[in-house]
Amino acid sequence: MDKNTVLELVARILPASQINTTADDLYDAAADRYKKYAKARKVLDVPPPAAIVYPRTTEEVARLLAMCNTHGINVIPRSGKTATEGGLENWKENTLVVDARDLNRIIKIDEYNMQATVEAGVTLQALENELNQRGLTTGHSPQSKPVAKLGGLVATRSIGQFSTLYGGIEDMVVGLECVFPDGHVARIKNVPRRAGGPDIRHIAIGNEGTLCYITEVTVKLYRHFPANNVFLGYLIKDVASGIKVLREVMVNGYRPSVARVYSEEDARQHFSHFYKGHCVLLFMAEGNQGIVQATRAGIEAAVERFKDGLVEPVDSGLIAAWFARLNWSQKDIDDEFQGMIHNDSHAGFTTEVSADWETIPVLYENVMKRVRAEFPRAHDLTMLGGHSSHSYINGTNLYFVYNYAINCAPEDELRVYHHPIQRIIVEETLKLGGSMCHHHGIGKYRSEWTRDEHGSAYYLLEKLKQAFDPNGIMNFGTIFYQAEGARFLQ
Amino acid sequence: MKILCLLKPVPDVDQLRYDRARNVLVREQARLILNPEDATAAATALEIKRAVPDTYLETVSMAPRGARPHLEDLARRGVDQVTLISDLRYAGSDTWATSRVLARYLETRDYDCVFCGTHTLDGGTGQVPAQLAELLGLPVMVGITALAELDPRAGQAVVEVDGERALLRFAVALPAVLGFQYNPDRKLPYLRYADLNRDVSQQVVVLGNNALGLAETELGLRGSLTQVRRIEVDALETKTPLRLRADQEGLDTVCHWLEQKGFVQP
Numbered sequence A: 001m002d003k004n005t006v007l008e009l010v011a012r013i014l015p016a017s018q019i020n021t022t023a024d025d026l027y028d029a030a031a032d033r034y035k036k037y038a039k040a041r042k043v044l045d046v047p048p049p050a051a052i053v054y055p056r057t058t059e060e061v062a063r064l065l066a067m068c069n070t071h072g073i074n075v076i077p078r079s080g081k082t083a084t085e086g087g088l089e090n091w092k093e094n095t096l097v098v099d100a101r102d103l104n105r106i107i108k109i110d111e112y113n114m115q116a117t118v119e120a121g122v123t124l125q126a127l128e129n130e131l132n133q134r135g136l137t138t139g140h141s142p143q144s145k146p147v148a149k150l151g152g153l154v155a156t157r158s159i160g161q162f163s164t165l166y167g168g169i170e171d172m173v174v175g176l177e178c179v180f181p182d183g184h185v186a187r188i189k190n191v192p193r194r195a196g197g198p199d200i201r202h203i204a205i206g207n208e209g210t211l212c213y214i215t216e217v218t219v220k221l222y223r224h225f226p227a228n229n230v231f232l233g234y235l236i237k238d239v240a241s242g243i244k245v246l247r248e249v250m251v252n253g254y255r256p257s258v259a260r261v262y263s264e265e266d267a268r269q270h271f272s273h274f275y276k277g278h279c280v281l282l283f284m285a286e287g288n289q290g291i292v293q294a295t296r297a298g299i300e301a302a303v304e305r306f307k308d309g310l311v312e313p314v315d316s317g318l319i320a321a322w323f324a325r326l327n328w329s330q331k332d333i334d335d336e337f338q339g340m341i342h343n344d345s346h347a348g349f350t351t352e353v354s355a356d357w358e359t360i361p362v363l364y365e366n367v368m369k370r371v372r373a374e375f376p377r378a379h380d381l382t383m384l385g386g387h388s389s390h391s392y393i394n395g396t397n398l399y400f401v402y403n404y405a406i407n408c409a410p411e412d413e414l415r416v417y418h419h420p421i422q423r424i425i426v427e428e429t430l431k432l433g434g435s436m437c438h439h440h441g442i443g444k445y446r447s448e449w450t451r452d453e454h455g456s457a458y459y460l461l462e463k464l465k466q467a468f469d470p471n472g473i474m475n476f477g478t479i480f481y482q483a484e485g486a487r488f489l490q
Numbered sequence B: 001m002k003i004l005c006l007l008k009p010v011p012d013v014d015q016l017r018y019d020r021a022r023n024v025l026v027r028e029q030a031r032l033i034l035n036p037e038d039a040t041a042a043a044t045a046l047e048i049k050r051a052v053p054d055t056y057l058e059t060v061s062m063a064p065r066g067a068r069p070h071l072e073d074l075a076r077r078g079v080d081q082v083t084l085i086s087d088l089r090y091a092g093s094d095t096w097a098t099s100r101v102l103a104r105y106l107e108t109r110d111y112d113c114v115f116c117g118t119h120t121l122d123g124g125t126g127q128v129p130a131q132l133a134e135l136l137g138l139p140v141m142v143g144i145t146a147l148a149e150l151d152p153r154a155g156q157a158v159v160e161v162d163g164e165r166a167l168l169r170f171a172v173a174l175p176a177v178l179g180f181q182y183n184p185d186r187k188l189p190y191l192r193y194a195d196l197n198r199d200v201s202q203q204v205v206v207l208g209n210n211a212l213g214l215a216e217t218e219l220g221l222r223g224s225l226t227q228v229r230r231i232e233v234d235a236l237e238t239k240t241p242l243r244l245r246a247d248q249e250g251l252d253t254v255c256h257w258l259e260q261k262g263f264v265q266p
């Protein structure tokens, strides 16, 4: 089938105003932020999709998916376009990008039952703006909040900066509506809890567009008390000392909304004005006054208990000011893109993993040692460090952060720099029993380890794919390894 | 045509830390980069080599052995020979002692022209090109923004130098030492993936004072005419922001400030 036939089939379902075949937009749709540098330099090695379509109703989504299923056309669901792991990258000639741009209604804000229902294309910021006016919040606050949309946020199992209090998106979703490749529309109802068999929400949450298209989401709401926020910061001797404090806070039952430890190198790029060459530990306590005060006391007690690792406290105003500027707007994303056109550099790469408390400090050291010893371009590294930013009762995450002077051709950048480092991080994490992706999803570029990530439980994942997407039309190459795409994975 | 290009690996100044207690610059963890003005010189030489393929290009660096990976990349980018002059006894050399080492090596080489940067990021005195030229008995021109002509047969190079108020053109008799200014648009060619692990050991020559045979009294701190007594690091100070209205008075204040700081000419 050629692209014109794909367009003819689409035209039977949607009017021309909902079909985009502009060359620049198709080029942009060929890849996401994973290949941001190659994209900016116009050297993408992947094909553009045949078209981007903007359905306005669930019914249109269902008809589009059923048509693609019948004709073997690859579908890439798209929402806010902030994907970082190749989830939006296209590996097929005949691909339709189904964009949630026009599924943009806030359907209901139910203040009494503390839940809000929105369509997939609503940005989290738009929803938060509505909610904040009413003294409410979803509690979700990823750095991409101004741009990311609810469909993508649910599809990637995203997590926000206040996760230690509110949890990840999986803790927030009450119910949802999604469409399967055969056109079936499933509505998962909104109830406080149920024991009606396995929790089927989790088939859609985190599916990264490989099983179904999410059209509508209902999330929980919380009272919002921003005026009560308390910030605490400390300079500490090393990452391990900070992890000990984080654990102490968590196991004592406190839930600061933010609880983070930065390595010295990472602290340098965020806190150059106060880090004094040390690691940084920081917290934010949030909620009603009583909870905030108790959380603050709990944090201070934990810091006191491990004071051997403490260098000095940091003025809390500095932490508050830093936090206020942390989110990325579309302008920040565009500015980075413009910068990459002119300079041989970008804002860096990250790989986010998780493991239990015992494992995390070992993992951090193992990765640092291996990268320094084995990475052939170690002399080009301008930054290698990391931070822990999401903690749980049994462990925490690690966000490895790295950047480098790009000395190679733009089309070679990932395989020369990012891939070898990412490989080390993933291998070390899996070796120690951790998870290779904490919150960005598997995308395409960690699919070669999906089997290792899940071990014997991969069986369940594989069966889901076979059952819901037997023709393999949903987001080819994402989550599920495809030999055909191996050339891109080098 | 044979071009020798001086290339100094320098610490990435963005990563230098200053230990106020010990009053020293902590260089250990700072990554090395190629001095940007030298890289412009090398990029210019590689452009010439691309246009005139029988050009022979050798880079010469006096540096610790840790600089070797950066220098090996030069061979992968098209340099014919990469020379690393490295000897623990050279540690502490000032610009004069450095110029003497470089001159001693250059005396053993055959060349039509010596390229280099005008300043280095870490020192910034700009003394090496002139001292080297003096030792070799060659003419020198620095601050070059463009090379209009390089013709060894005619024995002449024509260069452009930014004279702030005017662009100046000079003809320089060859062989000469030509010092370039940083030009972000003139970049070293990219490394290609296929070349990354190419064995270039045959193109890399490492030598020390045993080969150059300078006297002990000419080396390192002893051979230096100057010594660093103390480094003063400017303390960071918080500036009070000045809020202006978008009216004539505001504009005048901004213009005056820019003139005062030398960003624009009155």
Ligand SMILES: Cc1cc2nc3c(=O)[nH]c(=O)nc-3n(C[C@H](O)[C@H](O)[C@H](O)COP(=O)(O)OP(=O)(O)OC[C@H]3O[C@@H](n4cnc5c(N)ncnc54)[C@H](O)[C@@H]3O)c2cc1C
Residues within 6 Å of the ligand: A032, A033, A076, A077, A078, A079, A080, A081, A082, A083, A084, A086, A087, A088, A100, A120, A141, A142, A143, A144, A147, A148, A149, A150, A151, A152, A153, A154, A155, A156, A157, A158, A159, A160, A161, A207, A208, A209, A210, A212, A213, A214, A215, A328, A439, A440, A475, A478
């Ligand atoms: C600056 C920046 C900061 C970030 N910070 C965070 C952070 O703090 N926390 C975090 O978790 N992530 C973060 N991310 C990653 C990214 O924002 C999240 O993965 C986000 O959830 C993606 O949402 P989106 O709407 O942009 O989805 P998109 O980028 O459009 O898509 C992401 C994936 O979901 C699939 N998908 C999209 N819409 C649908 C749908 N309707 N149905 C089914 N599948 C769909 C796509 O096919 C793709 O695989 C950040 C990214 C950037 C660029």
